[in-house]
Amino acid sequence: MTYCLGVLLPAGIVLASDSRTNAGVDQVALVKKLAIFEVPGQRVIAILSAGNLATTQAVVSGLREAAGTGNYAYDIHAARTMFDVAMLVGGKLREVVGRDGTFVQPFGDPHGNFLVGGQIAGEPPRLFHIYSAGNFVEASDRSRFLQLGETKYGKPILDRALTNQSTLDEAAKLALLSFDATMRSNLSVDAPIDLLRYATDSFSARNFGTFEKDDAYWNRLRKSYSDGLAGLVASIPPPPEYG
Secondary structure: OOEEEEEEEOOEEEEEEOOOEOOOOEEEEEOOEEEEHHHHEEEEEEEEEEEHHHHHHHHHHHHHHOOOOOOOOOOHOOOHHHHHHHHHHHHHHHHHHHHHHHHHHHHHOOEEEEEEEEEEOOOOEEEEOOOOOOOEEOOOOOOOOEEEEOOOOOHHHHHHOOOOOHHHHHHHHHHHHHHHHHHHHHHOOOOOOEEEEEOOOOOOOOOEEEEOOOOOOOOOHHHHHHHHHOOOOOOOOOOOOOO
16 A cells, blocks of 8 residues: 645645555565656656555656657657646546556556646646546645545645645645554554645756655654643643532
8 A cells, every 4th residue: 555645725735645565464565656757947747656556656757758859749848738648547547547457456456636736937836636547636725735645644644734725845744643553553554654845937857855764853743743642632621520
């Protein structure tokens, strides 16, 4: 399984994914699930993936090979808008599943799904969830974050603390805490965690980092949150006694 998260704010986009993939208790591996397509000064596009690993890798690899070729059916560098990019990813997913799906089906689900976020010059940052059928929905100011995979454990902290006024740094901290909550409750999600903070109109993916299990900031964040939560609970009066 996996966990991927995208947060859309006026300040930009925060995108994060874990690195664990498994096909059974003895088939565990670490795989990068966040791919970046960048034309400095013009566009930054990130694709996060979950689902059948062969399918999602075929989609991303096919799009990477087509980037810059002028093949407008799949060339992310030639897409005019992020909506067009979402269409390209959905179309490529349908193509891969249509080609390989019947052969994969006897062994497991051949489908995958994606988060696609970024900005192309001439429009604001946008964020999409591409479903396994190739169709998609877009994040908005009423639905600021989108998730893939093991979503339930990391969702409550986002629901409580993320607002339209959140800064990119605040959203990044909440994203990492969302991953912490997920990893504490589900063994199928694990570090390293890839995190991209994209600032609106920067057209640069330079603010990208990877957090390993032994990363000093990652461990300080987790401890500070746990200690703060324990202190908060201790400070709250107990429920009244009855009877």
